[in-house]
Amino acid sequence: MVQNSGGPAPYIYVSTRLRVRKAKLLPPEEYQRMLNMSLPEIIRLIGETEYQKEVDELGTSFEGIDLIEVALSWNLAKEYQRVIELAPGSLKEFTMAYLRRWDIYNVLTILRGKMQGMKEGKIKEVLIPAGSLDRTILDRVLAEENCERVADALKNWKMYPTISAELSEGCAIGSFARLENELYKRLYADLLQIARRGVKGGNQFLKFVQLEIDVKNIKTLFRMRGDGYEEDAREFFISGATFTPEELQQMNQMANRNEVIDALLARIKAKALQVALEDLRTEKSEQEVDTELTKTQLDHMEQLSKINPFSIHPILVYLEKKKYEVVNLRAIARGKESRLPGETIGKYLVI
Amino acid sequence: MAAEIMTVEVAQASAAGLKAVGAGLAVGLAGIGSGLGEMGIGAAAMGAVAENKDMFGLALLFTVLPETIVIFGLVVALLLMFQ
Numbered sequence: 001m002v003q004n005s006g007g008p009a010p011y012i013y014v015s016t017r018l019r020v021r022k023a024k025l026l027p028p029e030e031y032q033r034m035l036n037m038s039l040p041e042i043i044r045l046i047g048e049t050e051y052q053k054e055v056d057e058l059g060t061s062f063e064g065i066d067l068i069e070v071a072l073s074w075n076l077a078k079e080y081q082r083v084i085e086l087a088p089g090s091l092k093e094f095t096m097a098y099l100r101r102w103d104i105y106n107v108l109t110i111l112r113g114k115m116q117g118m119k120e121g122k123i124k125e126v127l128i129p130a131g132s133l134d135r136t137i138l139d140r141v142l143a144e145e146n147c148e149r150v151a152d153a154l155k156n157w158k159m160y161p162t163i164s165a166e167l168s169e170g171c172a173i174g175s176f177a178r179l180e181n182e183l184y185k186r187l188y189a190d191l192l193q194i195a196r197r198g199v200k201g202g203n204q205f206l207k208f209v210q211l212e213i214d215v216k217n218i219k220t221l222f223r224m225r226g227d228g229y230e231e232d233a234r235e236f237f238i239s240g241a242t243f244t245p246e247e248l249q250q251m252n253q254m255a256n257r258n259e260v261i262d263a264l265l266a267r268i269k270a271k272a273l274q275v276a277l278e279d280l281r282t283e284k285s286e287q288e289v290d291t292e293l294t295k296t297q298l299d300h301m302e303q304l305s306k307i308n309p310f311s312i313h314p315i316l317v318y319l320e321k322k323k324y325e326v327v328n329l330r331a332i333a334r335g336k337e338s339r340l341p342g343e344t345i346g347k348y349l350v351i
Numbered sequence: 352m353a354a355e356i357m358t359v360e361v362a363q364a365s366a367a368g369l370k371a372v373g374a375g376l377a378v379g380l381a382g383i384g385s386g387l388g389e390m391g392i393g394a395a396a397m398g399a400v401a402e403n404k405d406m407f408g409l410a411l412l413f414t415v416l417p418e419t420i421v422i423f424g425l426v427v428a429l430l431l432m433f434q
Contacts, residue, residue, distance in 0.1 A: 013398040017401055
């Protein structure tokens, strides 16, 4: 394991490794090829890439779309764990903090899966044990029958206070949206706290966290406007970045889309985000706005990783791009299974 | 005063000594400089080779590029010592 000794060398080593890994991710034209293939052809193609090991290992137990789902999840979790092992010094702490979002994803997937009566094996296929909750803990949570026992199984989790406060209500009404909001708010509050603690490299991590909060808030804002949600929406926004929940709520109540974009542009400093917001002046569907903003976030992260080549940014860019590779492959496989046309699936890809 | 008691032999000996110090500094400082340069390149090269073994030859070439600075230092040292 690389320790934080020996000056900048470990940072250079890790940043270069992850840059090479990023270069090995699937190129855009490969997705275009996949859109014109059948499901078995896609499985064969994925089996020839970085996912070969997982596809070979799991090929005897799963087949078809299940094989793709499990192989992608396993590969992603393995890759994330590997990056944690590689990251030196404070970067390890930042990487682990960043990956804690997968804990929330896993817990909510289990809760929602159980609520809808899915089989344990099926839920397990889509879990990605990349955060602080490992497979053993997730298996325990998966085996629990009722909500109180799920909360008990998560007693040692950092977010236990939030989950214990919100879980029973979620189970009673059968919706975990409020729990999800609260967990993510807590996650971002923790990330901001870690970034501001004065550890070396914290400023760079802070830039990433604030960019992510901004993008998330803007996505939420456009979704709400799209749905015509005019009530008090402050609880859906995350504080700690450019805009406060109150300011975003005011923007949500503005009548004109251009007015909202002007208000956002007045405060946003990131060039890439400014360009993307200008693009949003023309009416677009929620899905297009979402994809556009995600692409912008990735572009801006890429720029940051070039400005700060030996910081947390190259690691975060790789982690994010890897996540979207898996999301894209899953979307293509699921879309093909549902016999959707290539153009429709293409709209959901983040390339 | 020192100037008054310095003989031709002493002056020749100290000139030879200063030449040796100069030659030593030329090689030594050039070595430290290349070492610092190679630290970054070496770390990046190891990272790249760890991910892709085909890069070994190119990585090795880039890692030893700063060695040329030491050769300049060595040439200066040799010139000083043997001219």
